[in-house]
Amino acid sequence: MENQSAAIxxxxxxxxxxxxxDQVFRGIVTLGGMASLVILGLIAFFLSIKGFHILSEEKFxxxxxxxxxxxxxxxxxxxxxxxxxGAMLVGTFLSALIAISVGVPIAVLxxxxxxxxxxxxxxxxxxxxxxxxxxxxxxxxGFWGFFVFMASAEYWAKLLNKYLGFLPFFDVPAPIFERxxxxxxxxxxxxxxxxxxxxxxxxxxxxxxxxxQAAYALGASxxxxxRAVVIPYGRGGVVxxxxxxxxxxxxxxxxxxxxxxxxxxxxxxxxxxxxxxxxSLILLKFGEAGPYEVDAxxxxxxxxxxxxxxxxxLADLLINRxxxxxx
Amino acid sequence: xxTQVIPKPSKPWEVTVKQRAATGSxxxxxxxxxxxxxxxxxxxGKLGFAVSFFFIATGLIFIQQLRLRDLQAAKDALLSSFxxxxxxxxxxxxxxxxxxxxxxxxxxxxxxLLFKDMALNSVNDPITEGGxxxxxxxxxxxxxxALIISFPIGxxxxxxxxxxxxxxxxxxxxxxxxxxxxxxxxAGLFILSSLVYPVTKELxxxxxxxxxxxxxxxxxxxxxxEMLRLIPSDLREAGVALGATQWRTVSGxxxxxxxxxxxxxxxxxxxxxxxxxxxxxxxxxxxxxxxxNPTSGAMGxxxxxxxxxxxxxxxxxxxxxxxxxxxxxxxxxxxLFGLARFxxxxxxx
Numbered sequence: 001m002e003n004q005s006a007a008i009x010x011x012x013x014x015x016x017x018x019x020x021x022d023q024v025f026r027g028i029v030t031l032g033g034m035a036s037l038v039i040l041g042l043i044a045f046f047l048s049i050k051g052f053h054i055l056s057e058e059k060f061x062x063x064x065x066x067x068x069x070x071x072x073x074x075x076x077x078x079x080x081x082x083x084x085x086g087a088m089l090v091g092t093f094l095s096a097l098i099a100i101s102v103g104v105p106i107a108v109l110x111x112x113x114x115x116x117x118x119x120x121x122x123x124x125x126x127x128x129x130x131x132x133x134x135x136x137x138x139x140x141x142g143f144w145g146f147f148v149f150m151a152s153a154e155y156w157a158k159l160l161n162k163y164l165g166f167l168p169f170f171d172v173p174a175p176i177f178e179r180x181x182x183x184x185x186x187x188x189x190x191x192x193x194x195x196x197x198x199x200x201x202x203x204x205x206x207x208x209x210x211x212x213q214a215a216y217a218l219g220a221s222x223x224x225x226x227r228a229v230v231i232p233y234g235r236g237g238v239v240x241x242x243x244x245x246x247x248x249x250x251x252x253x254x255x256x257x258x259x260x261x262x263x264x265x266x267x268x269x270x271x272x273x274x275x276x277x278x279x280s281l282i283l284l285k286f287g288e289a290g291p292y293e294v295d296a297x298x299x300x301x302x303x304x305x306x307x308x309x310x311x312x313x314l315a316d317l318l319i320n321r322x323x324x325x326x327x
Numbered sequence: 328x329x330t331q332v333i334p335k336p337s338k339p340w341e342v343t344v345k346q347r348a349a350t351g352s353x354x355x356x357x358x359x360x361x362x363x364x365x366x367x368x369x370x371x372g373k374l375g376f377a378v379s380f381f382f383i384a385t386g387l388i389f390i391q392q393l394r395l396r397d398l399q400a401a402k403d404a405l406l407s408s409f410x411x412x413x414x415x416x417x418x419x420x421x422x423x424x425x426x427x428x429x430x431x432x433x434x435x436x437x438x439x440l441l442f443k444d445m446a447l448n449s450v451n452d453p454i455t456e457g458g459x460x461x462x463x464x465x466x467x468x469x470x471x472x473a474l475i476i477s478f479p480i481g482x483x484x485x486x487x488x489x490x491x492x493x494x495x496x497x498x499x500x501x502x503x504x505x506x507x508x509x510x511x512x513x514a515g516l517f518i519l520s521s522l523v524y525p526v527t528k529e530l531x532x533x534x535x536x537x538x539x540x541x542x543x544x545x546x547x548x549x550x551x552x553e554m555l556r557l558i559p560s561d562l563r564e565a566g567v568a569l570g571a572t573q574w575r576t577v578s579g580x581x582x583x584x585x586x587x588x589x590x591x592x593x594x595x596x597x598x599x600x601x602x603x604x605x606x607x608x609x610x611x612x613x614x615x616x617x618x619x620n621p622t623s624g625a626m627g628x629x630x631x632x633x634x635x636x637x638x639x640x641x642x643x644x645x646x647x648x649x650x651x652x653x654x655x656x657x658x659x660x661x662x663l664f665g666l667a668r669f670x671x672x673x674x675x676x
Contacts, residue, residue: 018573025574029491032483036502036548039541043513046521109413117410126414132664133421135595137602138511139630140653143637144424152374190420197417221403244508251510253605258637279512283605294519301516305509312508316501 043305051299054292058083062299066090066266068285070293083296085278085303087266091181092277092304094270095256096249098185099192104242107193111200116222116230127201134194142258145187150259153183157271172272179261181275187259188252192245199241199319203234240318247311251304253279278304353391357384381412428653435651444627446616450640450648459652461617462632465532468621469611469628470597472536473543477596480540481547482589488548489555490563490577500552507545514541515606523610530612532626538606547596554588554671555581591671598663602656604630629656 018026055062065084072078110130118126157177164170207230215225256277262284263274276284282297282304289297361380365372385408392401440458448457484503488496518538523530558581566576582589607613612625613635629652636649 021574022572025572025577026491029483029486030493030495032480033487033491033493033495033499035480035484035544036499036506039544040502040506040509042521043509043517043541046517047513050520050524106413106416109410110417111413112406113410113414117407118414126418128664128668129421130417132660135598135660135664136424137604137630137656137660139602139604139633140424140428140657143633143649143653144420144427148423148427149420155374193417193420221399223403223406224399226406247508251508251513253510253512254634279510279605282512282516283608286609298516298520301513305513308508308510308513309505312505313501315508316504 040309044302047298047302047305050295051302054083054296054299055302058296062296063089063303066264068264068281070290072290078290078292081292083293085281085300087264088276088278088281088300089303090266090268091260091275092250092279092307094268094275095181095185095188095260095277096246098182098270099188099249100242100246102186103189103192103245104196104238106189107196107241107245108200108238110193111197111204112226112230114197114201115204116226130194130197134198138191138252138255139258141187141191142255145183145190145255145259149187149190150178150183153186154178157182161271169268169270172269174272176273177271179259179273180271181260181267182270184256184260184275184277185270187255188249191252191255192248195248196238196241196245199244200234200238203237203241203319204230207233236318236321240315240321243311243315243318247308247315250277250311251279251308252277253283256280257283349391350388353387354384357387381408384408425657428650428657431647431650432654432657433651435647435649436654437651440651444615444617445632450636450645451642453644454647454651459629459632459655461614461627462629462652463655464617464619465611465614465627465631466601466629468619469532469535469539469607469626470601472533472621473539473600474593474597476536476540477543477547478593481544481592481596482551484544484548485551485555485592486577488552490573490581503545503548506541507549509541511542511603512605512609514538515609517541518606518610529623530610530625531623532611532618532621535607535611535626535628536621538610539600539603542603542606543596543600546599547592550592550595551585551589554585554592557588558584587670591667594663594667594670598660598667601659601663602630604634607631608634629659 058065061082062084064086065082066087067082067084069082070078071080114123114126114130154177157180160170160182161172161177165172211229211233212225215229220228257280260275260277260280261273262276262280264276265274267275278300282300285293285297357380360383361376364379364383365376385405388404388408389401392404435454437454439455440460441463442460443456443458444461445457445459446461450457484499487493488500515538518534518541522537523534527534562580562584563576566580567573571579607628607630611628611631613631614625614627615635616627618624618626633649633652633656636645636652640646640648
């Protein structure tokens, strides 16, 4: 008997404390999970240390000033400099606003089509085409826009100018319609349509089916159902998707650089062939920039980074707030 | 004996042949009227025809519905016309882009391109001279490098969001989303300011990989997270119930079950960065010669090959070369997308 009782193993200690291997695992995964925080922090940190002295020298005029001039004396030292990204900030907002005001209605309509009209194989094919289009590189949109799309966009610009030219922003100082912010905005619109369509479609898909059917059962037509159920339900998410498109359009470099005639002036006349955005400025000036100007470009990059971060944060907030309610 | 009358099943809501014929003839009428209006007004060409066709067809259908039914039905028809317009406007660019690239690009494709680089050639040389070997090798090396950096980080982030679900899960998800909106040029500037100027003082392929990985991490993290969420929690619970630790459950059950999903994440990540141009223009140095060493020297890439051919050439050969490069790039994207779709069988993007 005594021998037997000695063979009974000690009871296992019951604990909620994870084992050593799990502690290591959790530690590593948590560290990896922090990567996005660390990277975003590092981006802000390094761009600030390079760009900070520019910002402190130029002060607030870095945002408002619209000249980019560096004067050097014979030793190659900087004698005087006026650096400001005002014109480019205006251009960034202008082209991005054109992009969303043209792109978002089209995207929402096609999302409505995909969710409530298309069926079966057609729907599947259309959805994968649009997803594919979202993956096209901006290089492709840029050169397609320049070589193919520009001709017809120029024709529309002339029409707008002819019939709506009395509006100040459709007026032009000289009849140059090529490479205008308007055309760049349209190319950006084409770029963001697939993204906004995808998000809106996902939001519309989440509309609770019982409410849709309730509306139909009350005798609603499709239009009445969409107005009474889908739009109130999906409004916030669609606005979020539009903001995401805005962020994408604001940060776009290559497509704007190829399509737009990057000129350093504030241009509110969207049909006139001069403009720019912050990202295309960085690309344009980078090749010829001295160390001082490179730092200024870093500061411009920092401002662009902060702007897109804010827009994206708002977008994410809206999509998550309104998007996942019905799931 | 009473015979039971079995009512014939009918579907009164279905579109009858007569209705279809009516709609068809309306559309035909709209085509004719649009043709007439283009002929006798200032409207111009295909576009003018399309615009007037759309408005005439929409108007005709509106009137038909108003006459046959009521205002509600007519408005409903209006919405469906506009929804159709939306999808057509969305699809025109993709059709135009793909057909342009194929039509203009095939002239810029030649088998010898695969074996030569551009070290001794200008972009204006005939297509049979010079090639894109350096670009293909450079892009492969940089994308592979970016993948090695991004895949572990992306998957760990996804695991944190799906398996650990710590207190920080929400903020991290938010940050990943925010990171996916970082403009590509900012990624290039970041690598310049953090690595190139203070440390290496030299542009190279490795720097390109770093810049690309900033753009790749969010795509991989989000796709991997979505894929891991598809793994039923029964599997995780079964693992834990058998006495496995969380580490054993994740490594032995969850990750193997999500294998094809993780491959999809890799593919979509690669598709996201393969055409990225702006950061490479800043940090990879843009070489024309074959360079297999990512740590030193300028490294060519497919986007740079296209960029340079478009902007520095100006001759027909240079444009053919550029569109040819674009065709190769587009082919890669199609293949990657097809693979992703084949593997996951579900929505990608």
